[in-house]
Amino acid sequence: MMNTQHLTDLIPLLLLGLATFVLAGFVKGVIGLGLPTVAVGLLGLAMPTAQAAALLIVPSLVTNVWQLLAGPRFAALAGRLWPMLVGICVGTWAGGGWLANGGNVAGMALGIALLVYAALGLAAVRLHVPKRWSAARVSALGAGMGVVTGLVTAATGVFVIPAVPFLQALDLERDDLVQALGLSFTVSTVALAAGLARDGIFHGHAIGVSLLALAPALGGMYFGQWVRGRVSAPVFRRCFFVGLAMLGAELVIQHLR
Template sequence: MDMFLLLALGTFLLAGTVKGTVGMGLPITAIGILSQFTDPRFAVTISVLPIVASNAWQVFRSGDVIAAIKRYWRFALCLAVVLLGTSLVATRVPTELIATALGFIIVLFALTSLAFTPPFLPEKYDRIGQIIGGTFSGIFGGLTAIWAPPMVIYFLARRLDKDEFVRASGVLFLAGSLPLLVGYFFNGLLDTETTKLSALLIIPSLLGFTFGELLRRKLNTERFRTVVLIVFLVMGLNLLRRSLF
């Protein structure tokens, strides 16, 4: 079996495990690792179907989805529209810029999650917060298939509890992953070969997700999350090093 295929299978098994354990992190883990060994644009492209499948599964498992949709529809709408538009022009963006954006987003996500608590966002400013968060998430997501950083900052600012965090993230991840799939199909990045590989990678992603759910019940999730974020930080800094120096 091709060495890259073995690497990709193992990477998505790990990425699915991270997502199943902490509720997010599949694209950051998978794209962050694979971008160390292959073209970042290719890493993003083959991640599209596992992202959609794992997000759909997370929504199915989270429960009380309708309430989350009613509350966060503005964020979801801005995310979906901007992400679709950005993804349609992703082929015009230089690979070096994508690598730089990936590194920046991963570092931003790791640092904000490790050390930064945004100011509290009152209910009266929630509408504008959703619009701003959804727009920035859509821009990042269309170029790199990673839109968690602005979303997590919004969640932290709203001080969501654990269950609400999981429900809301599941809905918004799915809201972004569907237009991402459409955009990458129409811009030609998801051709026959990349679609086959991306579809194959759904299997280790969902297996990892299931394993991660089991780990969540047994491990200290906060400690595991900290280790994962430190790894993200190192990967993001390495991408920035490669693209800028």
Template sequence: MIPDLPWLLFAVALLTGGLVKGALGVGLPLVAVPLLSLGMPPHLAIALLVVPVLASNFWQAVEGGRLVPSLQRFGGLIAAQFLATVLTVRMTLALSASQLSAMLAGAVLLAVALMAWKPTLQISASRERAVGVGVGLLSGLLGGVSSLTGPVIITYLMALRLRRDEFVGSISIIYLSAALPLYGAMLLFGRLGPTELTGSLLALVPMAAGLLAGKALRQHLDDNRFRRVLLVFLIVLAILLLLK
């Protein structure tokens, strides 16, 4: 295991990220990566989230039986996101910790811009697929650089006015498809070894506790309240990113 890992920060970041992920279907890397980066290099923070991100997104993708419908509806977005991630992740893995921190700051600024840009936007059914491909390219670029695809995808799915459980299932399969090329490249290029995988497996414990608690909270939210809570989350995240 990683000997100088800040354990309290590790537990708090994963528990908090899992709680938000369970309640809203999003937020694990959005919350945990910036928190973990306060006490470790960003590439290590990303590596420690490998198993929790894959496990939580797979569970939520299959939980509501929306795996196949989501793949059919968002296939263009997923394919574009996969391609953009593959093309950019090699550049990320070649960066130093300080350079990666600077790139993460760029992702933060983009997130803030997205939060400020009319979060009540609606996308018509006729434009959904074309916009989805563009969203996939942009989120793949952002994910390849920082692992943070969330702001772009959240804004897009909110504009589609999906129901609460439909939103959670859809965004989870999109996140899962984005994580596979990112983590595969990290493994291939030596950024993900036995030490990081051990830490990532241990991260399942606080993440799972937060995920279950968050799921219980979600059952008390109807669709309208869910969207309001998600919007509040985005606003709070934007403020935190501005203060980072």
């Protein structure tokens, strides 16, 4: 009876996980980002943020390495963006323990991060790094943005702010931007995994469940890539950010109770 009851209790959580990673993969397939954001946001409604972040590690790593290797300029981008990438690692490591020990604060921080990201997306805020800036100045800015991104990652499990606006501000070619996002997200995922492993959260059981999440994420991503050429990308992005804002608001309200 106990085993049957335990299984019955697990079924809704398993269905939520399956649906979450299919949807997260689908969003990434359509717009090229959003898998960790959607996954952590939705799973954060049903479990601690740190646990949700641990489950996304394998799907995030595989899909972002896929995105990274699909582009032609890995070496050039790595050479240009290394200060930001180092900053991400430093910030994530410096914020170690925030997710594990944050409790309601971590959940609320995640909700606020989603609201900020959604607001930037809906407002279509597009910054530009001045062309007259020296390479050293841009590198210093990149390092700072990397550290802040790492700290946000350590607190929320989401690694889009401020890395995505910064990369967009560099005015990269479209293919270079997609590859740069893949590079940034790959490094962020590895740094987050290392931090969660240090805190005892990303371990054998969590790794196994994260591996199981890979198939639905890849399936959703494949379907999203198929849909991408058949829907209006701007309309889909607006719907995505509206949904993200609603999710962020729900997380904040939930953790204020």
